[in-house]
Amino acid sequence: MEFLFPSESDKWLAILRIGLGLQVTVYTLFLKSDWHYLFAGTGKGLVSRELGEAIISFDSPSIPKLGWLVALGSYVNVAEETVLSVAWACLLVAGCCLLRGLFCRPAARIAWFLHRCEAQSGGLLAYGADNFMTMGLFYLMLSPLPDRFSVDHRLVKIKPKDPQLLGFWRRVLQVHLCLVYFFGGLGKSLGSGWWDGSNLWRALTRPPFDIISPDILIRFKYLLPILGISIVLIELGYVFFIWMKETRFIWLGCIVGMHIAIGITMGMYLFALVMIVLNLAAFGADPGFAERRSRTIRKKFERSKQTQYRCLV
Amino acid sequence: MIPKRIYAAWFVVHFFLITAVCFAGIFSLVAEGTTALPSVLDKYARKAELIAAFVLGKEAAASSPVRRGVATYLYAAGSQSGYTFFAPNVPGYYQLSLELNYEDGRVEYESPRVSGKAAALRLDSLLNRLADDRYEPIREVVVKMLVFSVWREHPGVKKIRATFGSVTPPSISDFGQGKRESFQPLFSYDFSLRTEQNE
Numbered sequence: 001m002e003f004l005f006p007s008e009s010d011k012w013l014a015i016l017r018i019g020l021g022l023q024v025t026v027y028t029l030f031l032k033s034d035w036h037y038l039f040a041g042t043g044k045g046l047v048s049r050e051l052g053e054a055i056i057s058f059d060s061p062s063i064p065k066l067g068w069l070v071a072l073g074s075y076v077n078v079a080e081e082t083v084l085s086v087a088w089a090c091l092l093v094a095g096c097c098l099l100r101g102l103f104c105r106p107a108a109r110i111a112w113f114l115h116r117c118e119a120q121s122g123g124l125l126a127y128g129a130d131n132f133m134t135m136g137l138f139y140l141m142l143s144p145l146p147d148r149f150s151v152d153h154r155l156v157k158i159k160p161k162d163p164q165l166l167g168f169w170r171r172v173l174q175v176h177l178c179l180v181y182f183f184g185g186l187g188k189s190l191g192s193g194w195w196d197g198s199n200l201w202r203a204l205t206r207p208p209f210d211i212i213s214p215d216i217l218i219r220f221k222y223l224l225p226i227l228g229i230s231i232v233l234i235e236l237g238y239v240f241f242i243w244m245k246e247t248r249f250i251w252l253g254c255i256v257g258m259h260i261a262i263g264i265t266m267g268m269y270l271f272a273l274v275m276i277v278l279n280l281a282a283f284g285a286d287p288g289f290a291e292r293r294s295r296t297i298r299k300k301f302e303r304s305k306q307t308q309y310r311c312l313v
Numbered sequence: 314m315i316p317k318r319i320y321a322a323w324f325v326v327h328f329f330l331i332t333a334v335c336f337a338g339i340f341s342l343v344a345e346g347t348t349a350l351p352s353v354l355d356k357y358a359r360k361a362e363l364i365a366a367f368v369l370g371k372e373a374a375a376s377s378p379v380r381r382g383v384a385t386y387l388y389a390a391g392s393q394s395g396y397t398f399f400a401p402n403v404p405g406y407y408q409l410s411l412e413l414n415y416e417d418g419r420v421e422y423e424s425p426r427v428s429g430k431a432a433a434l435r436l437d438s439l440l441n442r443l444a445d446d447r448y449e450p451i452r453e454v455v456v457k458m459l460v461f462s463v464w465r466e467h468p469g470v471k472k473i474r475a476t477f478g479s480v481t482p483p484s485i486s487d488f489g490q491g492k493r494e495s496f497q498p499l500f501s502y503d504f505s506l507r508t509e510q511n512e
Contacts, residue, residue: 027431034432037462046425047439047458051451056388060381063388065323116389124442124455125435128398134391168320175328177393183335184396189341190348192402201485202403210435214488221485295429 003169012170012285014101015142017108017147019277020136021055021098024111027133027270030091035088038122039066041080052123054113064113066121083174087114098140101150108145110136130269135176143169178239181255185235194232198225203231207265234258242283252283330369330383331392338395348401392454405481407455411463412474423467425459440456443477444499451511452477453502460504476501 042048053065066087073083092112097107115137119130144161146152167220193199203222205214216225234254241247242255256276263272342348343358366372369387370380385401387393413421427436442448445457478498 001317001321004324005317030429030431033428037427038432038435042458043461046427046436046462047455051454051458055451058375059384060388062381062385091344116391119391120388122435125439127434127438131394132393134389140388165320167417168324172324172327176331179328179331179335180396182402183339184398187339187342187395187397187400189401190342190350192349193402199399199403202405202482203399205482205488206403206406206480208430208437218485218489224485226458271433276335297446 004168005164005165006171008167008170009163009285010149010161010166012281014149015144015164015285016136016140016143016144016173016277016281017098017104017150018282019103019132020108020111020140020274021095021100023133023136023274023277024091024095024115026273027098027115028088028095030270032088035105036081036084038125039118041070041086044080047124050122053121056120056123063120064117066117068164071115077259080148087117091118101146103146104145104150104152105141108137108141112141119287123172127271129268129274130288132274132278136274139173139176145286170282173278174242177282178242178279181235181238184242185238188232189236192290193230195225197221197228200224200228202233204265209268211267212265230254231258248283249264252279255279263304324433326436327390330387331390333365333368334387335395337362338397339463341395342366342397342401361410385472404441405478405479406436406437407477407499409440409443409446409475411480412476413463413467413470414472414474415467415469423463425462444479452500456502457504460502468493471505473504474501475504 002234006019017295037045039049040281049066052066056063056065064082069087070080070083073080089108090110094111094114098111107294111136115130116134119126120135144165145289148160186200189195191199193202201221203209203219204212204217234251238251238255241251256279259272259275259279333401340362344355344362346352346355363372370377370383373380383505384393409419411425413423413452415421426435427433432451439455442453450453456477457473463469464473476498477500478496480496482492482494483492
């Protein structure tokens with residue numbers, strides 16, 4: 001039980017909220033020009049939204065989708081285009097609210113719901129970043145918001161959150177990231193191309209990730225096997241070394257560096273950003289980490305509870 | 314205040330499901346014979362993949378509440394698929410080339426396009442899915458929709474030939490010797506846009 005409920009401050013939650021707020025905002029702005037084209041119904045966009053939704057419905061019809069909102073809109077005589085525009089605007093506003101810390105919990109719920117709808121409706125067009133965004137928003141809306149750095153906290157004096165509950169949700173995020181990297185590394189370690197550098201060459205030269213010219217890459221061909229092996233070892237080793245105090249920041253630095261490199265060299269900015277945010281929230285905040293500070297935080301929490309009790313009496 | 318035991322129980326169930334999804338992904342890679350592991354393991358990996366699918370309720374009837382409940386939960390948590398990106402190896406990529414035949418005999422070549430980089434990654438993801446055997450039943454419909462999206466921008470077109478193929482990039486040593494990527498057509502469709510019938 002102690003592993004699941006360490007005492008934590010809410011710094012990590014502030015990082016997660018601000019980071020995901022930034023992610024949602026940037027995500028909606030990046031998709032602005034293609035939003036209608038990607039999510040329009042049959043005959044109006046790139047591929048039909050209905051087709052993606054029908055495929056997802058095989059798994060379960062109760063997974064949120066944009067079709068629900070469009071149906072609701074048509075019930076009150078609102079056109080599909082307007083519904084899609086409103087959904088886009090709401091997602092942007094939810095992102096900005098998260099970034100600022102205004103109406104944190106409703107904003108997290110709306111952002112999670114709308115993003116889930118969009119990811120399901122564009123199921124055929126979805127990629128890795130979508131799942132990580134949903135995962136982050138899912139944990140954010142379940143976590144004890146608001147944190148003390150939010151506008152909500154300044155506007156309404158909210159009682160301090162239970163440090164053990166904060167610790168629990170941080171632990172959930174930490175364990176999830178360990179699974180992500182362990183299985184990611186395990187999968188890569190089973191392919192020969194990560195050990196001889198050929199996978200890195202292929203990843204960096206295939207469209208739409210071919211930002212660096214192959215002529216430049218070939219100059220560094222002796223580095224590719226080293227980088228390929230490093231990626232496998234960093235991912236596989238994450239589950240062990242991120243927990244050890246001596247190696248935590250080295251590993252965190254390596255993994256954040258890896259995602260920055262993915263963002264810059266492959267143009268996967270959204271994927272890089274969400275992974276960096278999740279990592280910093282999970283293992284970046286509170287350099288002293290829970291063990292050292294847990295007693296102090298717990299004492300502060302108990303004292304604040306006593307103060308409130310005295311006020312009430 | 315929810316008791317700690319409830320949180321702990323949720324934690325166990327949540328990560329049990331996610332671990333099953335992750336193992337299903339790894340076993341699937343081994344079963345497909347795409348890894349460097351000996352092929353004798355393929356059949357065991359297939360069995361293990363089926364066990365993982367059973368745990369996730371995927372072997373139950375489509376209308377099963379357990380299957381639907383697990384699927385809905387995993388989608389809600391963003392954990393419906395494993396984390397084997399670019400594993401075990403980075404695959405080649407796919408292209409959809411469209412030959413636009415105009416009424417006056419002109420021929421132009423096009424590809425489905427989006428304007429932003431974020432959307433381009435999604436289009437790439439769609440083309441990769443089209444090559445997957447699991448998407449074979451909807452392949453023609455999706456290609457037809459992609460063709461239609463291009464046709465809307467070129468209303469004078471009489472006929473479109475859509476050719477979908479895989480592109481094999483050169484290895485690093487081949488590139489050094491001057492070789493470039495090669496295109497291997499996998500299937501093609503002719504669309505007559507007046508009737509929108511696949512010939």
